Amino acid sequence: MSTDGTTIVWFRGDLRVRDNPALHAAAARGDAIVCLYVLDDESAGIRPLGAASRWWLHGSLTALAGELRELGLPLTLRRGPAEAVVRAVVGETEATAVLWNRRYGEAERAVDAALKSSLRDDGLMVESFQASVLFEPWTVLTGQGGYYRVFTPFWRSVTSGPPPRHPVPAPAVSVARGGVATGAVTEADADAPPLRHRRVDSDDLDSWALHPTRPDWAAGLRERWEPGSAGAHERLRSFLRSGLGRYVDEQDLPAEDGTSGLSPHLRFGEISPFEVWHAVEQHRARVPGDASGASAFLRQLVWREFAYHLLFHLPSITTENMRPEFDRFPWEEPDAAELERWQQGRTGIPLVDAGMRELWQTGVMHNRVRMVAASFLVKNLRVDWRVGEAWFWDTLVDADPASNALNWQWVAGSGPDAAPYFRVFNPELQARKFDEHGSYIARYVPEAGTDAYPEPMVDLAESRRAALDAYATIR
Numbered sequence: 001m002s003t004d005g006t007t008i009v010w011f012r013g014d015l016r017v018r019d020n021p022a023l024h025a026a027a028a029r030g031d032a033i034v035c036l037y038v039l040d041d042e043s044a045g046i047r048p049l050g051a052a053s054r055w056w057l058h059g060s061l062t063a064l065a066g067e068l069r070e071l072g073l074p075l076t077l078r079r080g081p082a083e084a085v086v087r088a089v090v091g092e093t094e095a096t097a098v099l100w101n102r103r104y105g106e107a108e109r110a111v112d113a114a115l116k117s118s119l120r121d122d123g124l125m126v127e128s129f130q131a132s133v134l135f136e137p138w139t140v141l142t143g144q145g146g147y148y149r150v151f152t153p154f155w156r157s158v159t160s161g162p163p164p165r166h167p168v169p170a171p172a173v174s175v176a177r178g179g180v181a182t183g184a185v186t187e188a189d190a191d192a193p194p195l196r197h198r199r200v201d202s203d204d205l206d207s208w209a210l211h212p213t214r215p216d217w218a219a220g221l222r223e224r225w226e227p228g229s230a231g232a233h234e235r236l237r238s239f240l241r242s243g244l245g246r247y248v249d250e251q252d253l254p255a256e257d258g259t260s261g262l263s264p265h266l267r268f269g270e271i272s273p274f275e276v277w278h279a280v281e282q283h284r285a286r287v288p289g290d291a292s293g294a295s296a297f298l299r300q301l302v303w304r305e306f307a308y309h310l311l312f313h314l315p316s317i318t319t320e321n322m323r324p325e326f327d328r329f330p331w332e333e334p335d336a337a338e339l340e341r342w343q344q345g346r347t348g349i350p351l352v353d354a355g356m357r358e359l360w361q362t363g364v365m366h367n368r369v370r371m372v373a374a375s376f377l378v379k380n381l382r383v384d385w386r387v388g389e390a391w392f393w394d395t396l397v398d399a400d401p402a403s404n405a406l407n408w409q410w411v412a413g414s415g416p417d418a419a420p421y422f423r424v425f426n427p428e429l430q431a432r433k434f435d436e437h438g439s440y441i442a443r444y445v446p447e448a449g450t451d452a453y454p455e456p457m458v459d460l461a462e463s464r465r466a467a468l469d470a471y472a473t474i475r
């Protein structure tokens with residue numbers, strides 16, 4: 001089918017050309033395509049990105065623009081409240097169709113629903129697709145028709161149903177116009193209609209100032225990461241080659257490179273969970289020795305699904321205690337100087353400090369240490385989990401509205417299926433168990449054990465007791 005019309009593909013948390021059903025469907029329509037990304041810091045309820053995520057987004061959009069260029073498609077950048085911006089681009093291009101991949105946050109869904117209905121009222125074709133989660137939240141329900149509040153039954157339910165669909169290829173580049181079609185990112189398809197684009201005014205990415213300048217704190221991030229699909233697929237390949245077989249033994253060891261490092265790539269949709277899922281399944285079929293690593297890894301991947309399941313069914317998870325008794329918890333008002341000690345990794349507790357410094361330097365923290373550093377804040381310092389969540393939101397390159405909130409509530413004990421409040425991680429025991437040789441701590445806190453290192457800001461045993469006493473008042 002080839003028409004004179006224009007189709008807008010609105011990119012959001014799906015910054016890729018492979019396994020992008022909205023882009024794929026646009027290509028199949030044969031219209032001229034406008035690829036649009038909107039930086040929306042203004043729509044009601046949309047949480048502005050944190051600083052580390054903004055840094056990542058710059059790299060991710062640069063990479064996406066490069067991939068689209070290979071298909072002969074420019075990327076149009078606009079800024080403002082998404083509904084108004086998309087409508088403006090529809091007006092400028094006289095588009096007849098708008099396609100996107102679905103989002104699951106409450107505010108995002110409200111924007112999308114309003115836009116869908118107003119565009120349809122105007123006679124446009126609007127279609128949305130499943131791309132960012134393997135199991136859409138409304139398709140996984142308990143026997144009573146409700147949603148899951150506990151992970152294991154959720155996992156059982158999703159793994160007893162049909163497997164996730166296979167990834168769709170990138171649009172073919174058979175007759176890509178206006179760009180250099182190398183074919184590097186796609187499969188040539190002789191039957192595919194030519195990809196045509198419609199050029200519209202675009203912001204200059206640099207004008208969005210997503211990168212920090214004064215000071216430029218992003219050197220460690222640049223060293224560790226390559227935002228974009230190429231970096232994501234390289235990480236997946238290397239993890240399958242040498243990480244998956246060791247995953248069961250090493251996933252909890254922060255000194256090792258024992259996990260995939262895919263979280264920021266998944267967060268921005270540079271690789272899809274479908275691509276990851278099927279690559280792991282294919283690897284498992286080829287290398288049966290890695291089967292237990294594959295199962296353990298897919299289970300972790302499904303924690304991300306569970307987080308989105310809860311975000312959809314219980315949107316208040318991002319800001320409110322899931323267990324209402326925690327509304328009465330006597331949190332300590334954080335003193336700015338104390339909070340800074342935690343944020344900057346100067347608590348005097350080596351594993352906590354190592355984690356907080358890893359976060360500041362690289363934009364991520366190992367999962368095991370995230371649990372320990374979060375537990376220290378919420379329990380030993382008795383600071384409300386939302387304070388820690390906000391710091392992670394600002395500093396993590398994988399900061400994710402669903403996973404961040406769920407995990408903080410899990411550590412705090414205020415969520416469903418949470419670690420009970422009385423389980424207070426002991427950072428010293430955790431260090432002995434998971435950083436046996438002290439190499440993770442030595443990497444980030446080389447002065448630990450010398451006079452230059454601060455005394456612990458609280459006594460671990462005493463503050464644990466105080467936390468349990470505080471908990472007793474709300475039980």
Ligand code: FAD
Nearest residue numbers: 259260261262263300301303304367370399400403404407
């Ligand atoms: P791998 O072990 O390779 O796991 C593969 C993928 O599974 C990850 O990329 C991630 O998408 C998913 N995953 C793994 N563990 C979890 C989990 N516990 N919850 C949800 N998804 C998971 N993860 C985020 O993606 N964004 C966040 O904002 C975030 N905040 C967190 C806050 C706290 C307090 C804690 C304890 C954990 C948080 N996590 C968050 C979960 C987890 O720490 C990271 O997903 C993981 O460290 C990413 O490293 P990886 O990609 O190498 O993981």
